[in-house]
Amino acid sequence: MIRGFSRRRFMTVSAAVTGVATLDVAGTLRPAAAADRAGDWSGGHSENGWPVLDTAQSFDIEGSDQKVPLAGADAAAALTHVARRFHYEIDSLRDGDVHGWTKDHAVTQAYESNHLSGSAIAVRPLCYPAGSRGNLYPNELVVVRDILAELDGVVAWGGDFKTPKESHFEIATTPGHPKLKGVARKIRRWNSGPGSEGAGATDAFNPERRSAARSLRTG
Known part of the structure; x- marks a missing residue:
């Protein structure tokens, strides 16, 4: 397990970054x-x-012993799953590591407004601030890509945005979208099952899972 406060995590990159287009859950091109x-x-x-x-x-x-304020129901199921896998597979979460809903309307990027609706989390935003790319080690990036694929595109990652924020994860569907409901049901089934599925029981480096993650990314 790699600890969270290495020199690499505070590394900044050039302001000249290239935006990457992604596919939304309906399969249409999204900026x-x-x-x-x-x-x-x-x-x-x-x-x-x-x-x-x-x-x-x-x-x-x-x-973990952490909590996060969120919109509730299906959005909470998806976003806490992201945080849980980070805790198990990247690094243990500590007090103040995960930011969810806020009433502070000040934003530096439009996507940060999603915290106001409780439909986004930021995991260690001081380590992975807006505008900085390349802070994740390769094995950590594999885990992030696997999480996104596991959630079937319902959650978008700020590392893919034009102005990146690698701590940022947001719900990429509208409220009540059938795909979000389906993913939430899947996570609840894992949580109530015998422990052989879901966070803590996955191998992000499995070749089939890595292929699925690449397919989601390339569309």
Whole structure:
């Protein structure tokens, strides 16, 4: 297991970065990120179309002693699964590592508004800030790609955005989307099962899983 505060994690990269287009869950081409927008977010919905919340329920990140406030139900199932796999397969989560819903409307990028709706998390945002790319070790990147493939494109990763933020994970569907509901059901089945599936029981380096991760990325 690689600890979280190495020199590499604070490495910055050139401001000249190349944007990568990704596919949304409907299979249509989606910009790597929405137009950058700094300042106070004033809309009633966050950048991904979820309603801005006044409060949010806290959810356990299983396997750790951490909690994170989120929109609830299906979004929470998907995002806590991301955090749980980070905890098991990349590094143990500590107090303050995972940021979810916030009432602070100040954003540096439009996608950060998704915290206002409880439909995004940031895992160690100080280690992986906006605008910095290449902070993950190769084995860690394999795990992240495997998580995204396992969640069937329902969660998008900030490392793929035009202005990257490798700590950022967001729900990439609208509320109530059938694909999100299906992924949430799958995660709940894993959580209630005998422990042979889901976080802590996966091998991200399995050739078939790596092939699935590459397929999702390339579309």
